[in-house]
Amino acid sequence: MKGEGKPTINDVAAAANVSKKTVSRVINKSPLLSDKTRAKVEAVIKDLGFVPNLQARALALRRNFIIAAIHDNPNAQFLVNVQQGILEGIEGSEFGLMVQPFDRNTEDFEQEVRAFLERQRPYGVVLLPPISSDEAIVDLCREMGTRYVRMSSIKNDDEAHIVSSNDRDAVREATAYLIEKGHTRIGLIEGPEGFTSPQERRAGFEEAMTAAGLSLDPALVRPGSYTFESGVTAAQDLIALDRRPTAIFACNDEMAIGAMITCRRSGMLIPEDISIVGFDDTPLSSHVWPSLTTVRWPIVEMARTAAQKLIEPDDVAAQMPWMLPSSLVERGSVVPPK
Amino acid sequence: MKGEGKPTINDVAAAANVSKKTVSRVINKSPLLSDKTRAKVEAVIKDLGFVPNLQARALALRRNFIIAAIHDNPNAQFLVNVQQGILEGIEGSEFGLMVQPFDRNTEDFEQEVRAFLERQRPYGVVLLPPISSDEAIVDLCREMGTRYVRMSSIKNDDEAHIVSSNDRDAVREATAYLIEKGHTRIGLIEGPEGFTSPQERRAGFEEAMTAAGLSLDPALVRPGSYTFESGVTAAQDLIALDRRPTAIFACNDEMAIGAMITCRRSGMLIPEDISIVGFDDTPLSSHVWPSLTTVRWPIVEMARTAAQKLIEPDDVAAQMPWMLPSSLVERGSVVPPK
DNA sequence: CAATTAATTGACACCGGTGCCATTCAAGGT
DNA sequence: ACCTTGAATGGCACCGGTGTCAATTAATTG
Numbered sequence: 123m124k125g126e127g128k129p130t131i132n133d134v135a136a137a138a139n140v141s142k143k144t145v146s147r148v149i150n151k152s153p154l155l156s157d158k159t160r161a162k163v164e165a166v167i168k169d170l171g172f173v174p175n176l177q178a179r180a181l182a183l184r185r186n187f188i189i190a191a192i193h194d195n196p197n198a199q200f201l202v203n204v205q206q207g208i209l210e211g212i213e214g215s216e217f218g219l220m221v222q223p224f225d226r227n228t229e230d231f232e233q234e235v236r237a238f239l240e241r242q243r244p245y246g247v248v249l250l251p252p253i254s255s256d257e258a259i260v261d262l263c264r265e266m267g268t269r270y271v272r273m274s275s276i277k278n279d280d281e282a283h284i285v286s287s288n289d290r291d292a293v294r295e296a297t298a299y300l301i302e303k304g305h306t307r308i309g310l311i312e313g314p315e316g317f318t319s320p321q322e323r324r325a326g327f328e329e330a331m332t333a334a335g336l337s338l339d340p341a342l343v344r345p346g347s348y349t350f351e352s353g354v355t356a357a358q359d360l361i362a363l364d365r366r367p368t369a370i371f372a373c374n375d376e377m378a379i380g381a382m383i384t385c386r387r388s389g390m391l392i393p394e395d396i397s398i399v400g401f402d403d404t405p406l407s408s409h410v411w412p413s414l415t416t417v418r419w420p421i422v423e424m425a426r427t428a429a430q431k432l433i434e435p436d437d438v439a440a441q442m443p444w445m446l447p448s449s450l451v452e453r454g455s456v457v458p459p460k
Numbered sequence: 461m462k463g464e465g466k467p468t469i470n471d472v473a474a475a476a477n478v479s480k481k482t483v484s485r486v487i488n489k490s491p492l493l494s495d496k497t498r499a500k501v502e503a504v505i506k507d508l509g510f511v512p513n514l515q516a517r518a519l520a521l522r523r524n525f526i527i528a529a530i531h532d533n534p535n536a537q538f539l540v541n542v543q544q545g546i547l548e549g550i551e552g553s554e555f556g557l558m559v560q561p562f563d564r565n566t567e568d569f570e571q572e573v574r575a576f577l578e579r580q581r582p583y584g585v586v587l588l589p590p591i592s593s594d595e596a597i598v599d600l601c602r603e604m605g606t607r608y609v610r611m612s613s614i615k616n617d618d619e620a621h622i623v624s625s626n627d628r629d630a631v632r633e634a635t636a637y638l639i640e641k642g643h644t645r646i647g648l649i650e651g652p653e654g655f656t657s658p659q660e661r662r663a664g665f666e667e668a669m670t671a672a673g674l675s676l677d678p679a680l681v682r683p684g685s686y687t688f689e690s691g692v693t694a695a696q697d698l699i700a701l702d703r704r705p706t707a708i709f710a711c712n713d714e715m716a717i718g719a720m721i722t723c724r725r726s727g728m729l730i731p732e733d734i735s736i737v738g739f740d741d742t743p744l745s746s747h748v749w750p751s752l753t754t755v756r757w758p759i760v761e762m763a764r765t766a767a768q769k770l771i772e773p774d775d776v777a778a779q780m781p782w783m784l785p786s787s788l789v790e791r792g793s794v795v796p797p798k
Numbered sequence: 799c800a801a802t803t804a805a806t807t808g809a810c811a812c813c814g815g816t817g818c819c820a821t822t823c824a825a826g827g828t
Numbered sequence: 829a830c831c832t833t834g835a836a837t838g839g840c841a842c843c844g845g846t847g848t849c850a851a852t853t854a855a856t857t858g
Contacts, residue, residue: 128578130844141808146846156806173578177518178844181813186515187580188558198540198743205559218580220526220556221543240466240511242525242556350747383749405536406744409688411721468814479838484816494836516814519843 129170138166149174176216186243189429190220192235192259193250199404200421204250204273207425215433220244224253232258239266246270246432248425252317271428274318282440285424285431289319289401292417292448293326293371294333296399299450300369301334304458305397308336309367311346311356311377323373323401342367346377353380361388361396368396368459375400375407375416382410382455397456412454420446467508476504487512514554524581527767528558530573530597531588537742538759542588542611545763553771558582562591570596577604584608584770586763590655609766612656620778623762623769627657627739630755630786631664631709632671634737637788638707639672642796643735646674647705649684649694649715661711661739680705684715691718699726699734706734706797713738713745713754720748720793735794750792758784 131149135142140163147155148163166172180186189212191204201221208219222238224231239247239262246269253259254272260283263270272284300308310327313320331338341363344356353372357380360367372378378400385396392398392412400407400416407414423446431439469487473480478501485493486501504510518524527550529542546557560576562569577585577600584607591597592610598621601608610622638646648665651658662681669676679701682694691710695718698705710716716738723734730736730750738745738754745752761784769777 132844142845143809143847144807147807150846154806159806173575175519175581175844176579177515177524177581178813179846180515181513181519181815182844182846184813188556190556198537202536202539206561209559209561216579218526218528218558218560218576220558221547222556223544223547237511238556241514241554243513243515379747387749406747409717409744411725470814480815481817481839482837485837488816492836497836513814516843517816519845520814520816522843 128175129172130175131172134163134166134170134172137170138163180243184243185245187216187218188220188242188244189217189432190222190238190242190244190247191250192238192247192253193221193223194226194253195223196250196252197404200402201250203421204248204425207422207427208248208429210422211426211429212433217245217429217433226253226256232262235259236262236266239263239268244268246429248273248428248432251319255318269432271431273424273428282436282444283431284444285428286445287420287424287448288445289322289417289419289448290326290329292450293323293401294330295326296401296417296450297327297330297371298334299452300371300397300399300456301330301336303369303397303456305367305369306336307339307342307365307367307369309342309344309356309360309370311344311353311360311370311372311381313373314347315345320373327371346373348374348376350376350380353377354384357381357384361385361390366396369398369456370396371399371401373401375402375404375414378414378416378455379406379410382414393455393457394460397459399456403451407451408453415453415456416451418449418451420448466513467510469510469512472501472504472508472510475508476501518581522581523583525554525556526558526580526582527555527770528560528576528580528582528585529588530576530585530591531559531561532564532591533561534588534590535742538740539588541759542586542763545760545765546586546767548760549764549767550771555583555767555771564591564594570600573597574600574604577601577606582606584767586611586766586770589657593656607770609769611762611766620774620782621769622782623766624783625758625762625786626783627660627755627757627786628664628667630788631661631739632668633664634739634755634788635665635668635709636672637790638709638735638737638794639668639674641707641735641794643705643707644674645677645680645703645705645707647680647682647694647698647708649682649691649698649708649710649719651711652685653683658711665709684711686712686714688714688718691715692722695719695722699723699728704734707736707794708734709737709739711739713740713742713752716752716754716793717744717748720752731793731795732798735797737794741789745789746791753791753794754789755786756789757786 131142131145134145145163148160176187189208191208224234249270249272251273254274270283274284274286312324328338344359346352346356353376370381372381378398382392382398385392390396400414403416403418407416427442431442469480469483472483483501486498514525527546529546562572587608587610589611592612608621612622612624650662666676682697684690684694691714708719710719716736720730720736723730728734738752741754741756745754765780769780
């Protein structure tokens with residue numbers, strides 16, 4: 123083991139006077155190995171500063187030590203939180219995190235994903251919403267034998283490869299909180315159609331209203347698209363009503379802040395004249411004035427769990443929780459109605 | 461090439477009736493190959509859907525097809541922009557993007573970086589600020605023979621491994637813009653000490669003031685730490701002065717918005733009573749009211765350039781630009797003073 | 799104590815490519 | 829026509845690990 127380069131398994135084997143296979147067993151924590159040999163080899167490994175070459179292992183094992191986060195243009199804060207969570211999940215392991223966005227609007231979107239998976243052969247992939255609800259991609263993972271976990275808001279099939287948040291419960295709780303404060307005319311700004319998460323949020327809202335014996339006035343339910351502008355538009359509609367709502371629940375923070383600014387611009391005081399609740403707990407929500415009461419998605423926890431499920435064996439992964447709780451973050455944008 | 465698994469170079473070689481080495485030459489675009497053979501092999505590759513195994517190549521070439529972004533807790537938007545840039549830079553290549561944050565405050569920070577580099581052996585790393593100014597990490601890369609590019613705001617030595625933005629020019633331009641509008645008493649909210657980028661920004665500010673024959677009133681220069689709160693504090697100081705500034709230049713958007721909110725809360729109108737300019741062009745800056753005039757860092761371009769420099773040969777990389785222009789984004793927070 | 803059986807360890811091919819050098823073959827020089 | 833030279837390919841070891849199965853050694857049993 124003279125030379126310049128990093129020591130290899132052969133150097134270790136020679137120095138410890140054992141076969142390379144035995145060294146391999148040590149670094150793989152194989153149980154069929156005498157404690158004496160293990161100790162001897164470990165000492166040599168430490169002494170030489172040996173680090174197993176992941177590329178060689180990847181070749182032999184046919185799987186790379188990489189977890190890939192596959193996404194389609196989610197917002198920055200979300201993406202960063204997911205990355206943080208995944209990194210927490212793989213911390214202490216040998217895995218690395220690879221990030222790969224795709225544009226679902228291109229013709230050969232599926233081909234691109236396939237090409238990526240074939241090239242980098244990640245050990246597992248975390249599918250971020252909204253891509254996580256694309257069944258074609260899930261099929262692709264299955265077909266290629268790539269482990270995957272979907273981040274989503276509901277468990278839409280019986281498979282184990284999913285982590286979710288209980289948006290519905292959280293929104294029910296948030297709405298109940300408004301009702302408890304005394305609000306009865308509550309506006310709802312919805313999310314974009316065709317996705318499960320806005321549906322769940324709306325369902326939670328309805329459940330809370332129904333449970334409290336309140337009727338659902340269709341005039342108080344406005345469409346939205348998760349954008350600031352759509353929050354503005356929806357809020358303009360709501361405050362133009364004869365009987366304005368005394369509170370608004372917006373299905374995400376951006377719309378909530380759009381609504382907040384719109385209300386204020388038309389002379390209303392927040393929260394005195396109208397209470398507002400958002401969803402997501404973006405950094406924005408604590409920077410606005412008054413700070414926004416909102417629901418916090420357990421994004422980091424979900425991502426961490428997803429990553430852990432990927433690197434654990436199937437039987438262990440199946441034991442792990444798949445639904446993590448969202449929680450209400452009380453700030454300054456809610457008071458009882460006048 | 462019956463079987464289940466993906467076709468390998470051997471399958472291609474057999475089907476094309478050439479040696480695997482020849483196939484290797486084709487996929488490496490080697491020039492010493494007859495066009496006829498190349499065409500034949502390429503047809504077979506396409507026919508079989510052969511994708512070279514990057515892990516095997518990584519082993520043989522001793523370098524992984526991965527570009528790693530190494531950072532220490534930068535903000536979310538910045539991080540995402542960098543990722544986007546790097547991904548643009550490696551688009552069309554076989555490279556993947558790996559993201560790895562480190563905590564510079566831990567004892568064995570350097571060891572962690574080393575362990576990461578030894579394990580994953582990325583082909584190249586992009587060092588994000590503020591980690592990019594850590595010479596120990598740069599030395600580590602050099603020692604390990606890992607290619608690297610530093611994202612930073614000035615070129616502090618004669619090496620080629622750097623991409624920057626010309627903060628100084630941009631701030632000079634932005635300040636000149638304020639002066640041109642008629643402002644003469646301009647407040648400056650600085651960035652944290654000990655980093656090069658705030659120094660450059662301040663220098664640009666001073667250059668513009670000097671060039672316009674304006675003196676630099678020390679009372680108008682307030683410290684800041686790039687946080688919302690520090691912007692609030694600095695603005696409180698500035699508007700408490702007997703002769704208030706008619707404009708404020710904040711070294712980043714967060715502080716600018718902190719200043720904006722502080723001014724408004726003490727009854728001033730923006731921009732009528734005071735003009736404000738920020739730096740960074742965060743999404744926030746177009747969401748506040750009035751929208752913030754700011755300087756846009758060429759983050760995406762810098763990251764793209766950095767990635768391209770990594771995957772190109774040295775002589776090509778040396779030809780690429782290393783300083784990209786920041787630019788002033790005119791919005792609604794600046795008008796001439798009353 | 800010999801015969802089994804279980805626990806350790808080693809030999810060797812193989813994962814799928816690339817580097818180095820030998821070989822083949824057509825073209826150019828004399 | 830013979831020798832030289834260069835272009836186009838092939839052969840084979842090697843990158844640094846792992847899987848399979850055989851070999852060796854230790855422990856157990858009748």
